[in-house]
Amino acid sequence: MLTFTQRHPPNDDTIVTFTLPLTAEERTRSRHKFILADGQEVFLRLVRGTVLKDGDILTDETESIYMRIIAKPEAVLTILAExxxxxxxxxxxGNRHIPVEITSTYLRLSPDPVLAAMLTQLGLEIKEEVVPFQPELGAYGNHSHA
Structure with a gap:
């Protein structure tokens, strides 16, 4: 089993051996075993509290094997409005401490019928999609799952 212990920022020049598609929640797991598409097991042993971002590069201790993290498409609610x-x-x-992806044109969150009803009541358009989800990390860099 390959063990990845170091994270590097995205770099298109790095030649990677593997890619690992992970959901937003999976990208918060700093110590976890995952299975690649080819069935090979990889273990992440990163600094506790590490939150991986789309495009991050992971290496083993010898920095001889490189793996790119990909934001895996997942079911989300995309909120559209002015x-x-x-x-x-x-x-x-934010008052509910919900992980939210924030842009100037939409908000995106994990599916939740109660929140969808609240947002609809506020007059927002809600679209169900399956896309990569990249929530904000929070003011202190933490990623909370309420």
């Missing part, structure tokens, strides 16, 4: 309404929605989601 900025003032998006800000209001972000406020309400």
């Amino acid at each position: 900025i003032p309404l998006l800000l209001r929605a972000a406020y309400h989601l």
Whole structure:
């Protein structure tokens, strides 16, 4: 089993041996065993609290094997509205400590029927999609799952 212990920022020049598609939640696991598409097992033994980002490069202790992390498409709710309404929605989601991806044109969160109903009541358009999900890490770099 390959063990990856070091994280490097995304770099398109790095020649990678493997890619590992992970969901947003899986990218918060700093110590976990995953199985690659070819059935090979890899173990992450990163600094506790490490949150991986799309494109990050992981290496083993000898830095001889490189693996790229890919944000795996997953079911999400994409919230669409004009900025003032998006800000209001972000406020309400933040009060619930929900992991949210924030852009100037949409908010994105994991599917939740209660939150979907609340957002619909606020007048937001909600679209169900399967896309890579990259929530904000939070003010202190932590990734909380409420």
